[in-house]
Amino acid sequence: MMVESASETIRTTPSNQNGISSLSSQSDGGGGREGGSKGDTNGEISPVDLLHLQQQQALQAARQFLLQQASGLNSPGNELKQSPVQVPVSMAMMSPQMITPQQMQQILSPPQLQALLQQQQALMLQQQLGTKQLAFQQQLIQMQQLQQQHILNLQRQGLVPLQPTATMQSLQQAMCPSDLQQLWKEVSGVQSSEEALKQAEGLDLSTNSSNSTSVFPKAASTHIALHSLANGQSHTPKRDSHEEHASSHPLYGHGECKWPGCEALCEDMGQFIKHLNNEHALDDRSTAQCRVQMQVVQQLEIQLAKESERLQAMMAHLHMRPSEPKPFNQPLNLASSGSLIKRDSEAYPEGLPHPPTSAATPITPLRQGPSVISSSSLHTHSHSHTHGVGPIRRRNSDKYCTPIASELAQNCEFYKNADVRPPFTYASLIRHAILESPDRQLTLNEIYNWFTRKFAYFRRNTATWKNAVRHNLSLHKCFVRVENVKGAVWTVDEVEYQKRRPPKMTGRCVLSPTLVKNMISGLGFGSLNASYQAALAESSLSLLNSPSLLTSPASLNMLHVGHDDVSSTVEQVNSNGSCSPTLSPQQYSHQVHVKEEPTELEEDSRPVSLLAGVTHSLPLPSDERDLEEDLPTEELE
DNA sequence: GGTCTCTTAAACACGC
């Protein structure tokens, strides 16, 4: 039902490693469907006059915006400084080489992705619900004001280039290319400007940002773009150079019009200019697109602010002084409104134990809503499947890992619906599947089914992962094949499984090499990742704001660390095969707590005695402890 | 740089 439609939808947006082509195909393939839903929207939509009103407002807003941009509010000097740097990397350049949708989804923690899904779903729902004219109009007005104010602020500080689109595009790049692309396609192409406006509305509403829109991180987007370039791949650098200005236009790159959703081919600048004037003149559509982009920008800026704050907290927690405010950091302080963002200094006086990031985070939008609606509307797809973007293991001390059970329990819906590769090894998954079964044994086929049932990701490329599953079953001694009456079943030899662990370093996370590099490049990782992270700050916040996860700083670890079953140790030691199937939510939340601190100990010396200590806070009978890993099972369903 | 782990691909065997 839901799941199916979800996965199907996801599948319809195949993405290749090549971001661009994936985007294209996405629009092509999904076009029909999208159109369909659009139709619904149209149907439910308002009276004509309202429509006109909206359009007029949008147009007006955009005009004002453009006028401001054109009226030289920004100082030429500053602009020059920014301009070259900021020449946006085209999506075409960035997507394929720096980050593919898959990569993006992979660097993000499930919660983040989940939140993103929710966000998009919210957007879709918004569309489907169609009417909210009053609220919408109010928002329009508010948006106008805020946007103007925002632009003015940025311009005053010389942080915004003359071409508004430059900033926009920068941010655009910070978002999942495919998402944006789709959004833009919808807005620019088939959709009427009214729909575009609704898109904007959806964006806005989905973020609960209405009351925080006053926060405009200075030039965040600019920096993001800048760093994306800096850390970018080979061919982007050129665009940083001066030669730029001569033949470049923020909306033109690689022979393509970079107007969101356009991609028209233009051989030269002249042709591009012509195209720009013809196709993207100041009309309703362009205006609507512009407005959407504004929303995107605002959204991202807010998210960046939040993410920045979190970073500060993280660093504070790790006692890492935000050394030199690298460009990446700078924008962090941009909090023009003190309410939401604090400066590094104020927020976390050095060394201070500071509160968990989220604590300071005022907004906690998603996650409580209809949690994880079918992610159908989303396309986190990642396919690609080419090895290019294959999974990459990321080193992560086990102590920072989250047990597979917890992870799955937390994000079961997410994995079920989103085509996201779970951050577990095959062995972990197989083991989990087996232990989760009533008899703790499964046939190969049942294992297959478990995979497909639990993970949208494993609903495709079956040959590949099934082969991997078989391979793992055979390879690892921890999986024992038992001849059964009706065939062979696989069981788990926990002892063996644990033996397998010692050489810590199992966390398997799927990150692209490029991203990993970016991430590890110290604070510099701000570039690309920052972009995406910022774009998705909201999502992670949602997790952080989850009470059960906030109780300990360690909870932070759950966010991005690739996991493997750390807790398995615990389980293993105690588990003698019994496993109580159900667990109350309380117990569950307990479980979450329990794993945090303890894991470290148990990792290194996993004596049983320690386990007792580990679970100290909750006197769980061994059986229940055993559940730690298994319980999620129940939650999964 | 060597080793370990994991993933993926592929060849091969075996039984139905």
Added chain:
DNA sequence: CGCGTGTTTAAGAGAC
């Protein structure tokens, strides 16, 4: 012969 299952080898890559 085709298919599912199971085993094994090898290559590539990240982490330590």
